[in-house]
Amino acid sequence: MARYHIETYGCTSNRGESRRIEAALRDGGHRPADGPDEADVAILNTCTVVEKTERNMLHRAEELDEQTPADLVITGCMALAQGEEFEQAGVDAEVLHWDEVPTYVRNGECPTVTDGIEPVLDGVVGILPIARGCMSDCSYCITKHATGKIDSPSVEENVERARALVHAGAKELRITGQDTGVYGWDDGERKLHVLLERICTGIEGDFQVRVGMANPKGVHGIREELAEVFAEHDELYDFIHAPVQSGSDDVLGDMRRQHQVEEFREVVDTFDEYLDYWTLSTDFIVGFPTETDEDFGASMDLLRAVRPEKINVTRFSKRPGTDAADMKGLGGQVKKDRSKAMTDLKMDVVGDAYEAMVGDRREVLAVQQGTGGSVKCRDSAYRQVIVQGAGEHGIEPGDFLDVEITGHNTVYAFGEPV
Numbered sequence: 396m397a398r399y400h401i402e403t404y405g406c407t408s409n410r411g412e413s414r415r416i417e418a419a420l421r422d423g424g425h426r427p428a429d430g431p432d433e434a435d436v437a438i439l440n441t442c443t444v445v446e447k448t449e450r451n452m453l454h455r456a457e458e459l460d461e462q463t464p465a466d467l468v469i470t471g472c473m474a475l476a477q478g479e480e481f482e483q484a485g486v487d488a489e490v491l492h493w494d495e496v497p498t499y500v501r502n503g504e505c506p507t508v509t510d511g512i513e514p515v516l517d518g519v520v521g522i523l524p525i526a527r528g529c530m531s532d533c534s535y536c537i538t539k540h541a542t543g544k545i546d547s548p549s550v551e552e553n554v555e556r557a558r559a560l561v562h563a564g565a566k567e568l569r570i571t572g573q574d575t576g577v578y579g580w581d582d583g584e585r586k587l588h589v590l591l592e593r594i595c596t597g598i599e600g601d602f603q604v605r606v607g608m609a610n611p612k613g614v615h616g617i618r619e620e621l622a623e624v625f626a627e628h629d630e631l632y633d634f635i636h637a638p639v640q641s642g643s644d645d646v647l648g649d650m651r652r653q654h655q656v657e658e659f660r661e662v663v664d665t666f667d668e669y670l671d672y673w674t675l676s677t678d679f680i681v682g683f684p685t686e687t688d689e690d691f692g693a694s695m696d697l698l699r700a701v702r703p704e705k706i707n708v709t710r711f712s713k714r715p716g717t718d719a720a721d722m723k724g725l726g727g728q729v730k731k732d733r734s735k736a737m738t739d740l741k742m743d744v745v746g747d748a749y750e751a752m753v754g755d756r757r758e759v760l761a762v763q764q765g766t767g768g769s770v771k772c773r774d775s776a777y778r779q780v781i782v783q784g785a786g787e788h789g790i791e792p793g794d795f796l797d798v799e800i801t802g803h804n805t806v807y808a809f810g811e812p813v
């Protein structure tokens with residue numbers, strides 16, 4: 396769990412983005428700090444409306460970089476449009492899209508479910524934590540201290556909660572937990588696939604289900620059963636988030652991850668066998684204290700070979716109280732260079748995935764208002780599709796619609812209603 400400091404500049408829309416970032420951080424168990432000097436991560440959400448604002452943003456970034464011992468993240472309009480200016484000014488910061496900030500702050504740890512495990516309805520999105528805790532003891536993780544071993548409510552209980560969310564208006568159910576892949580392990584049996592099957596067959600209504608983070612080890616043991624359930628039920632977004640963290644078994648060993656690279660690849664192969672069109676989301680931590688050049692090369696090779704459609708790259712940073720914090724770390728420049736190299740590769744790989752969608756027709760679910768009158772939608776593989784002029788087309792969050800994919804950006808596609 397990290398303490399964060401967030402500063403927001405500019406318009407209402409940018410403030411809305413900050414609220415979404417904060418909501419995701421609080422959902423993940425992170426807490427606001429009393430100012431940048433108390434924070435583990437400082438976030439600057441920028442605006443770029445006029446030249447004077449740009450100068451102010453650069454100045455504030457330099458100040459924060461100097462004043463705070465925290466990692467600095469710069470997001471917002473100036474980060475997206477002129478992100479290179481911060482580097483040119485010598486600011487040591489991670490420049491990220493709004494959507495990437497919560498993952499960065501998470502620092503490779505699983506999301507935390509600490510304050511009870513009640514479902515939440517947020518617009519048309521129903522968040523359903525299915526369990527608390529995990530079965531691992533990763534050396535860089537502080538979340539584990541707060542959550543402990545997996546504690547899974549019964550399948551029946553979770554189906555009831557899911558039903559209540561759908562009846563209350565949820566169109567997208569997000570199944571969350573530290574590690575959804577080990578749901579049921581405390582009862583002696585992993586049963587994520589059983590729960591998903593029951594949600595898909597036992598609840599009336601039009602809704603989609605997104606399965607949250609599941610570590611490769613847990614998924615590996617039920618990969619056939621899980622892939623089969625995904626292939627059978629259209630209610631499930633064909634999407635898994637299995638954070639591999641490194642392409643080197645040596646580093647995975649030092650991280651005390653429970654999987655090896657081969658097991659991750661077998662999970663991917665199994666989903667490839669069952670599903671023609673799906674999304675693999677994975678995470679890499681770069682610059683772990685024991686990561687050599689060869690280890691980093693293995694991570695890059697894995698990324699090139701597997702070509703995930705969604706990739707989160709986190710530059711390793713020490714969290715107090717963890718075993719990894721006591722390891723002799725790599726230099727900041729090494730971590731920065733590796734992070735940049737992997738981020739560049741990620742942009743190519745993910746950009747190719749979105750480019751390949753152009754010209755396709757897809758059914759999407761409108762999930763959330765976007766900026767400038769647009770609406771953010773998700774297709775069957777949970778790829779993000781932006782539809783402009785939602786009001787003119789009479790589209791609101793919660794609507795299902797057919798679109799033609801007309802273009803793409805690196806991390807999302809553009810769709811026109813058909």
Ligand code: SF4
Binds near residue numbers: 503505573
């Ligand atoms: S799986 Fe690892 S990173 Fe995730 S909560 Fe457990 S110990 Fe932490």
